[in-house]
Amino acid sequence: MAKNTRGNIRVGAWLGLVPFLVFCLAFEFIPIIFLLRGSFIDKTTQGLTMNHYLQMGRAIYTNSFINSIKLSGITAIIGVILGTIIGYAIYRWPSERLRQALISLSDVTTNFAGAPLAFAFIVILGMNGVITQFLIQYFNYNLYPKFTIYSFSGLMLAYVYFQLPLMVLLVIPAFSAIKKEWKESAESLGANNFQFWRRIGLPVLMPSLFAGFTLLFANAFGAYATAYTLVESQLSLVTLQIGYMIAGEVRHDPGIGMAMAVLSLIIMGLSIGIYQLTTVRARKWTKS
Amino acid sequence: MSNKSNPPNGTPIKKRPAFWQIAAIAFFVLYMFLPIISTYMFSIATRWDRSILPEGYTLQSYVRAFQASYFTVTLRNSLILSISSVIVSLMIIVPTVYWVHTRLPRAKSLLEILMILPFGIPTVVLALALVRVYSLTPLSRSPVLLLGAVIVYSMPFMYRPVANALQAIDAHTLTEAGQSLGANTFRILMSIIVPNILPGILSGSLLVFATVFAEFTLTRLIVGASFKTFPLLLVEYTRINGNIAAAFSVISFTIAWLASILILRVGSKDHAAQTEAMQAR
Numbered sequence: 001m002a003k004n005t006r007g008n009i010r011v012g013a014w015l016g017l018v019p020f021l022v023f024c025l026a027f028e029f030i031p032i033i034f035l036l037r038g039s040f041i042d043k044t045t046q047g048l049t050m051n052h053y054l055q056m057g058r059a060i061y062t063n064s065f066i067n068s069i070k071l072s073g074i075t076a077i078i079g080v081i082l083g084t085i086i087g088y089a090i091y092r093w094p095s096e097r098l099r100q101a102l103i104s105l106s107d108v109t110t111n112f113a114g115a116p117l118a119f120a121f122i123v124i125l126g127m128n129g130v131i132t133q134f135l136i137q138y139f140n141y142n143l144y145p146k147f148t149i150y151s152f153s154g155l156m157l158a159y160v161y162f163q164l165p166l167m168v169l170l171v172i173p174a175f176s177a178i179k180k181e182w183k184e185s186a187e188s189l190g191a192n193n194f195q196f197w198r199r200i201g202l203p204v205l206m207p208s209l210f211a212g213f214t215l216l217f218a219n220a221f222g223a224y225a226t227a228y229t230l231v232e233s234q235l236s237l238v239t240l241q242i243g244y245m246i247a248g249e250v251r252h253d254p255g256i257g258m259a260m261a262v263l264s265l266i267i268m269g270l271s272i273g274i275y276q277l278t279t280v281r282a283r284k285w286t287k288s
Numbered sequence: 289m290s291n292k293s294n295p296p297n298g299t300p301i302k303k304r305p306a307f308w309q310i311a312a313i314a315f316f317v318l319y320m321f322l323p324i325i326s327t328y329m330f331s332i333a334t335r336w337d338r339s340i341l342p343e344g345y346t347l348q349s350y351v352r353a354f355q356a357s358y359f360t361v362t363l364r365n366s367l368i369l370s371i372s373s374v375i376v377s378l379m380i381i382v383p384t385v386y387w388v389h390t391r392l393p394r395a396k397s398l399l400e401i402l403m404i405l406p407f408g409i410p411t412v413v414l415a416l417a418l419v420r421v422y423s424l425t426p427l428s429r430s431p432v433l434l435l436g437a438v439i440v441y442s443m444p445f446m447y448r449p450v451a452n453a454l455q456a457i458d459a460h461t462l463t464e465a466g467q468s469l470g471a472n473t474f475r476i477l478m479s480i481i482v483p484n485i486l487p488g489i490l491s492g493s494l495l496v497f498a499t500v501f502a503e504f505t506l507t508r509l510i511v512g513a514s515f516k517t518f519p520l521l522l523v524e525y526t527r528i529n530g531n532i533a534a535a536f537s538v539i540s541f542t543i544a545w546l547a548s549i550l551i552l553r554v555g556s557k558d559h560a561a562q563t564e565a566m567q568a569r
Contacts, residue, residue, distance in 0.1 A: 013392045014392065016384070016387040016388075017387070017388065020380055023380055023436075026436065027439070027440045030421060031414070031421040032413075034417065035413070035416065035420065086312045086313065086316045089313050092305070092309060093313070094304070102317075104548075104552055105320060107552075108544065111544065112324075112544060115504055115519055115526065116327070116522065116537040116541055119327065119522070120326065120537060122530075123323065123327050123530075123534065124322055124323050124326045128337035128338075130336075131322075160319075161320075161323065164320075218407075222409075222411065222412075224505040225505055225519070225523075228504075228505075228523070229523050242412040243415075243508075246412070246419055246509045247508070247512065254420070257416060258416065258420070261416050264412075264413060265408075272408040273408075
């Protein structure tokens with residue numbers, strides 16, 4: 001009897017989750033499962049097919065994956081390297097107030113993605129942009145037509161804008177893992193600064209840096225609004241391609257869009273998954 | 289948070305920053321501020337395409353921005369969307385987190401995973417999935433579908449601060465105290481728990497508001513022109529008129545700044561409340 005009521009309580013407790021689960025099912029899981037299924041279904045015969053995935057071998061789709069991976073990889077590496085240096089500069093800065101101010105600045109700017117940010121880069125680096133003008137007037141050097149903001153390299157600059165502060169926020173807590181005692185011991189054993197970082201500092205930071213890379217990669221890979229505003233049709237990216245198919249601007253078999261979506265979901269899922277695993281590893285050092 | 293604000297643990301801090309530190313931080317500050325400040329200046333410049341500084345200043349772009357067709361409609365749509373997503377998100381997430389916390393601790397890690405999951409779904413993929421699955425229903429490409437989408441997308445932003453705030457208070461004791469006074473679960477949640485985690489709720493709400501207000505991808509791909517929001521108008525004007533686009537960008541940057549400042553204010557109270565709760569224990 002007593003056991004029975006306790007069992008009822010437990011079932012009752014799970015019932016409390018139902019509204020939330022229903023919401024997740026309706027707007028997240030069922031649509032994603034439908035997408036997965038759709039990517040294997042032939043539009044006319046309604047039978048199973050691998051055709052949509054085989055089509056991914058066509059240059060237009062392969063290129064968009066290559067471009068997206070290149071853009072995310074390069075901006076993630078730049079973000080990790082510069083973000084770590086800037087993060088360490090902030091971490092070792094003597095004034096607590098400035099440290100806090102810079103961390104808050106990173107908090108704000110990492111969310112400044114999308115259309116307004118893209119437009120801000122047009123303002124500084126467009127054909128008549130502030131920096132473009134500055135270089136012409138003072139250095140007699142015209143960026144254009146060799147460089148344009150509406151290109152791969154232009155997009156890179158805009159992406160680094162939100163990657164940098166994200167890395168700064170991720171890496172600052174990681175520095176507290178490098179104990180003062182280690183540095184002292186290393187010094188007493190005659191190691192110089194470079195040797196310390198190569199043998200101890202970097203290996204300890206490595207899991208955090210790698211975790212940072214995967215998160216930054218996913219961050220860039222899923223981005224759409226910035227790319228849509230800046231390069232629209234000049235550069236083929238996975239997210240832009242999927243966007244065209246939804247908006248019906250490109251007439252394609254909808255299965256192709258779904259296959260692309262499933263592949264990018266896998267790429268994102270892998271990076272986020274690796275990120276979660278490596279942060280657990282990285283936490284090993286920050287504990288105690 | 290405490291990790292960030294702690295002084296480097298025990299590391300002797302040099303009194304003067306090294307040159308490389310100054311250079312690194314100067315570069316960072318310049319990178320972060322130059323695009324933003326330039327956009328603010330561009331929005332009030334009369335002409336700025338042949339000199340380092342603008343040739344003159346005017347508020348003309350703002351006057352024209354406010355007169356732009358659709359300006360009021362898109363602003364209204366954006367406000368409706370962000371406010372309703374905050375409300376619905378609160379209604380779904382706060383009771384669930386509280387429930388799991390006090391009645392179903394076993395499900396904590398499951399909830400955590402479900403709440404963080406949307407971070408792993410690219411917005412275009414979510415848009416495609418929703419558009420396809422609801423294509424033959426009345427929900428198809430409707431603002432309601434968009435509302436569901438932006439709530440899923442902004443879920444982690446609401447969950448984090450609310451869960452942290454709930455973690456910092458002794459929800460069990462408070463719940464038992466409420467029960468011994470004869471209050472039902474709804475009453476306990478509304479009059480005991482919510483006031484105690486208010487800083488977390490406010491941070492979460494502001495984050496969701498700011499995120500949804502700036503949302504572009506889901507809006508464009510799910511509803512498009514039939515429910516045009518402010519970010520859609522902004523992108524449209526980047527192709528029509530730079531000055532008006534600059535004015536719109538400034539409005540959107542300012543809203544983001546304001547939300548961030550408010551979150552920092554509320555967040556510090558949150559922090560104080562957390563340490564208070566710790567001391568009380």
